[in-house]
Amino acid sequence: MSASMSISDISLLLLSLSLGALAGCGGQETRDSRRPVSEAGASNPTKEKRSSTGSEEAAVPRRVVLFVPRTGVMMILVNEHHPWRKTRKGRLRLALGKPQQGYKVLTDRQMDALVESLKRRSLSRFATPFEKGDEDYFRRRPDDARYRGILYLEEGTRRLKVLSFRPYGPEDMNGQERLRAFIDFKALVYRWYNSRVETEVPMTGAVIGEGGR
Numbered sequence: 001m002s003a004s005m006s007i008s009d010i011s012l013l014l015l016s017l018s019l020g021a022l023a024g025c026g027g028q029e030t031r032d033s034r035r036p037v038s039e040a041g042a043s044n045p046t047k048e049k050r051s052s053t054g055s056e057e058a059a060v061p062r063r064v065v066l067f068v069p070r071t072g073v074m075m076i077l078v079n080e081h082h083p084w085r086k087t088r089k090g091r092l093r094l095a096l097g098k099p100q101q102g103y104k105v106l107t108d109r110q111m112d113a114l115v116e117s118l119k120r121r122s123l124s125r126f127a128t129p130f131e132k133g134d135e136d137y138f139r140r141r142p143d144d145a146r147y148r149g150i151l152y153l154e155e156g157t158r159r160l161k162v163l164s165f166r167p168y169g170p171e172d173m174n175g176q177e178r179l180r181a182f183i184d185f186k187a188l189v190y191r192w193y194n195s196r197v198e199t200e201v202p203m204t205g206a207v208i209g210e211g212g213r
Helices: 007-024 088-094 108-120 134-138 173-194
Strands: 062-068 073-079 104-106 147-155 158-165
Touching (some): 062 108, 062 134, 062 173, 104 108, 108 147, 108 173, 134 147, 147 173, 158 173
Antiparallel strands (some): 062 073, 062 147, 147 158
């Protein structure tokens, strides 16, 4: 690595590696945002114990990331049997290469419910493959005042993104529809994220919050 690389270049490289490594391993919310509804047969996530899921071998590694540049909100959710949680290097990847960026852990069953809920909300209509260079969307983009955020979904080696932009105007029907869909996705992720009190710290794996260390 060249000594002339800037800190921002290094941060972008770490972010790119964190999002690409798994593939190489073969606004206004109108819904109640206080807690997730019980969907896809999942029990209330605030009552389900973390240890009530299936075997680690059967779990598909999943990660959901929501970034809203206007507020700087970054929400990361992973399933409890995600293999990257076992090492500090893996946990840093989950946190997009940011040592201070915590993430919340759902049981495998809860993550299944979240992903299925996203799909039932026509995720496939609005999602496109996450490609090299898309890491830029995980930071504020002053060059594009219309940019409103990104939803990122990782399932095994499959990586998708949904981008949100301010419509050009009332006549921009496609833009209005995409914005409404993103607000719906965002509200769903907010509910699941806020249902978990504990946050895992990538550097040590320690859990902070109610019931944490």
